[in-house]
Amino acid sequence: MQKIKAAIVKFFGTNCENETKEALETVGFDCCIINSNDKNLDNYDLIVLPGGFSYGDYISCGRIAKFTPVIKSIIENLKKRKLFILGICNGFQILSEAGLVKGALLENIGGRFICDDVELEFMGKKFKLPIANHQGRYYIDDFEKLKDYELIKYAVNPNASSYDIAGLYDKNKHILALMPHPERNMITPFKPQNGRIIFEFIKDTIEKEFYGII
Numbered sequence: 001m002q003k004i005k006a007a008i009v010k011f012f013g014t015n016c017e018n019e020t021k022e023a024l025e026t027v028g029f030d031c032c033i034i035n036s037n038d039k040n041l042d043n044y045d046l047i048v049l050p051g052g053f054s055y056g057d058y059i060s061c062g063r064i065a066k067f068t069p070v071i072k073s074i075i076e077n078l079k080k081r082k083l084f085i086l087g088i089c090n091g092f093q094i095l096s097e098a099g100l101v102k103g104a105l106l107e108n109i110g111g112r113f114i115c116d117d118v119e120l121e122f123m124g125k126k127f128k129l130p131i132a133n134h135q136g137r138y139y140i141d142d143f144e145k146l147k148d149y150e151l152i153k154y155a156v157n158p159n160a161s162s163y164d165i166a167g168l169y170d171k172n173k174h175i176l177a178l179m180p181h182p183e184r185n186m187i188t189p190f191k192p193q194n195g196r197i198i199f200e201f202i203k204d205t206i207e208k209e210f211y212g213i214i
Helices: 017-026 069-080 090-097 195-211
Strands: 005-010 030-035 046-049 084-088 104-106 114-122 125-133 137-139 149-154 165-170 175-178
Touching: 005 017, 017 030, 017 046, 017 195, 046 090, 084 090, 084 195, 090 104, 090 175, 114 165, 114 195, 125 195, 175 195
Parallel strands: 005 030, 005 046, 046 084, 084 175
Antiparallel strands: 104 137, 114 125, 114 149, 149 165, 165 175
């Protein structure tokens, strides 16, 4: 099988696209960086919305980015074919604003920007990843709305996110959104490469669900 093709979307204000590309290539993806005005996503199995401050977080995080051509194309592609979407930090905020995942991202308690390593649990695995956000407090009014999601949860909640939620995986649409940065725990020699847990999960899911490789 050829390498799985992934596109990382660069918005005005994105600042994690290069680290994300390098991290994905480390686990075997064939990656390129595309512009938010790009509409043709036919050649990709994975679309990544990376971290940063799209459009300077003007008005609110992700609120402008959701109107870009690439987001409209993602929505249309999800209706007609299998496509995996990953949103990291600002990417999570964009997915939330676009209605592609349930819930909202609100300002952290006390208005604090939080930059720290946090312990997480996902699919039975416990590991640490860094967070860096100001509007990273996940909120949802009814836990029942998350019945179709696997949850990424904080071991110790840093910002009063609802139900200790750090991220969501929509099992039906293959959309994974998380506030922590897996790409920042992949290329340093001083920390374990915990980001592999996220990226290899995506790779394995695409191979199995899209191509039937067991």
